[in-house]
Amino acid sequence: MAENQGLSTVPLFGEFTLSTNRKVRCSVKLTEQEFIVKRLTPAPVGWSRRVHSLKDCLGCRAYRGNDTGDSAAYLSVYFYPLRGRWMRTGISRQRVEHCFRFAALQEWRANLEEAERWARAVREWSSRQRHHGDGVLMQELPRPCRMMVLVNPLSGKGQSYTLYNNHIQRMLNEAGIIHTLFVTERQNHAREMVRDTDLSQWDALVIMSGDGLLYEVINGLLERPDWESAIRTPLGILPGGSGNALAASTHYYTGASSVSNVELLVSCGFLLCRGPVSRMDLVSIHLSSSTRLFSFLSLAWGFVADVDIESEKYRHLGAARFTVGTLVRLASLRIYKGKLSYLPVSREQKNKDSWSQRGEPYRNPMVSTESINVQQLGNIPSQNSRSLHGPPDSLLVPLDQQPPAHWVEVPEKDFVLVLAMYQSHLAEDLLAAPDATLDDGVIHLFYVRAGISRFALLRLFLAMEKGAHLATNCQHLVYTKVRALRLEPLSPQGILTVDGEVVKYGPVQAEVHRGLSRLISG
CATH class of the missing domain: 3.40.50.10330 (Probable inorganic polyphosphate/atp-NAD kinase; domain 1)
Incomplete structure (x- = not known):
């Protein structure tokens, strides 16, 4: 039985039997960071001592067994520690469950109370091991959730x-x-x-x-x-x-x-x-149909969009569909004509600094946020034709106007692909933007100019599996960080995708809204 009674008092010590084998006795110790199990009954094979970090604890529960004539109570603790630390295939998590029998007291309620005390302590100290951001405990979901x-x-x-x-x-x-x-x-x-x-x-x-x-x-x-x-x-x-x-x-x-x-x-x-x-981050996207929608992942035109949509016929292959689609599209590589312009991160910061020196809050001089209305923001067609809300876009002007003068206009007009990313991965096995984070407030813009060979393009995508495509020094690949962009396809036919979904083909522009949504993450 545990020696200490306070919920927040650690360490806790106890000696219990395994629920699956009452002949096997173990000592259990709970510290602020670890859950330690030592087998007291000798075993010819198997483990003798296990140490689990409370960071790997998923949960625990105390309960009474199905046999109402049994006065014992039980405690199950669930861990998902990392394994394969030295394996080249990567580190993954495996499930480990420890289940102990509490039977030191004659009355089942007393045994259950002791098991529940341990469960509360494990949950409390496990909760204190949550990851911190900038030294501050980040927002957590309520419990129970x-x-x-x-x-x-x-x-x-x-x-x-x-x-x-x-x-x-x-x-x-x-x-x-x-x-x-x-x-x-x-x-x-x-x-x-x-x-x-x-x-x-x-x-x-x-x-x-x-x-x-x-x-x-x-x-x-x-x-x-x-x-x-x-x-x-x-x-x-x-x-x-x-x-x-x-x-x-x-x-x-x-x-x-x-x-x-x-x-x-x-x-x-x-x-x-x-x-x-x-x-x-979420990215506000305006389409030529006056539709406004929000994106969490990507905006794609050209090779990437074609592969994504054309590979739908290979969906039964799972993630391999993209490999097959890439090879098919490489066999008949296309050139896409269009105009691309964007607001670089550095240039926007300079504008902010100049406004700051005048003692005024920064506003895009091309757009009045007070004048933006639902008609300008557009809406997403749905069964009920409801309007899409969301914060106003302060960096964009209407699509029928020229981009702001301080934006960069790409001189090239012939592209193989244009890809705007806001997360690190384009697919499960494609690390497109290694420097991206959930809320960096950045659109990671890539484009590949016409003239690249099929072999060089294939090499880029193979390198992207490890996030090494930028290190290939491909002269046709351009990468820059932006706050907003505009793409105007000039080819009469093509595919535009937002988060892998086809949208109306035509001029499109986008602006990032930093930290607009919330994601449960590590």
């Missing part, structure tokens, strides 16, 4: 629902998270649900699918009349599609080595249950 989990059963290889049943449901239960599963039935189903539901029922919205379902959810939140509070609802992402770019980015931001498939799912599930809530 209520989550709406949205699953697209058709995403990727059509295995999302199976993956939820095999992995995520158990992890959420172990973490003590109350959740309700909603299976989407059609395109824009998730968008309609989050647009119309009472969000006070939920502490977080979790998307288990590819990136397209999150695109629906974000724009659904911004169609609400209470969009300012709705868009701050914490969002969680679990990989269940083909690309899984945001899920891969979230894992990457933790500093862990690259993983994929089920290992990525378990990593993101762990972050969902344990991670703090961080700010995430």
Whole structure:
């Protein structure tokens, strides 16, 4: 039995038997940072001592057994430590459960009270090991937490629902998270649900699918009349599609080595249950149809957009669809004519500094924020034709006007691709913007000029798997950080994608809104 009685007093000590084998006795010690189990009963094989960091603790529970005649109580503690530290394939998490039997007292209520005391202490000290940002504990979800989990059963290889049943449901239960599963039935189903539901029922919205379902959810939140509070609802992402770019980015931001498939799912599930809530940038995008929408991942034109959409026919291959699509498009490489202009990060800062020296807050001299109305901001077509809300764009002028004079206009008119990224990954295995973070307030703009050979372009994408494409010193690749951009396609036909979804082809412009949304992350 533990010696100390105070909840916040550590260390705690105790000697208990394993729930699966009452002949095996263990000493258990809880410190501020570790949960230590030492086997007291000799064993010819197997472990003798295990030390778990409380950073790897997903949850724990105290409970009474099914046998009402048994006076014992039980404590189960769930860890997901990293494994394969020296493996070249990357570090992944594996589940470890410790379950102990408390039977030192004759009455079951007393044993259960002791087990619950341990459970509370484990939860408290595990919570104190959360990651910190700039030395300050970041925002956390409440406990107990209520989550709406949205699953697209058709995403990727059509295995999302199976993956939820095999992995995520158990992890959420172990973490003590109350959740309700909603299976989407059609395109824009998730968008309609989050647009119309009472969000006070939920502490977080979790998307288990590819990136397209999150695109629906974000724009659904911004169609609400209470969009300012709705868009701050914490969002969680679990990989269940083909690309899984945001899920891969979230894992990457933790500093862990690259993983994929089920290992990525378990990593993101762990972050969902344990991670703090961080700010995430959104990008406001204006289309030629006067539509305004919000993006969390990318804007693409040319080679990347073509591969993304044309590879839909290979969806049954999962992430391999993009490899096949890339090879097919390389065989008939296209040139795309257009005009590209942008506001560099450095130039915008100079403008801000000049206004600051005059003692005035910075405003784009080309745009009056007071004059922006719903008609200018546009709306997203939906079944109910609701308007999309959101913050005004202070860096953009209407598409029928020339870009501001202080913007940079790219002299080239012939491109192979234009890609604007705001997260690190373009797909699960494509590290497009290694320097990106969730809320850096930056659009990472890439474009490839015409004249590149098929071999050089293939080399770029192969290097992108490790985020090494910029180190290839390809003379046709240009990379810059911007706050806003405008793209005007001149080719009569083509594909534009936002977060992997096709949008109306034509002139488009974008502006980043720093930290507008919230993401549960590491």
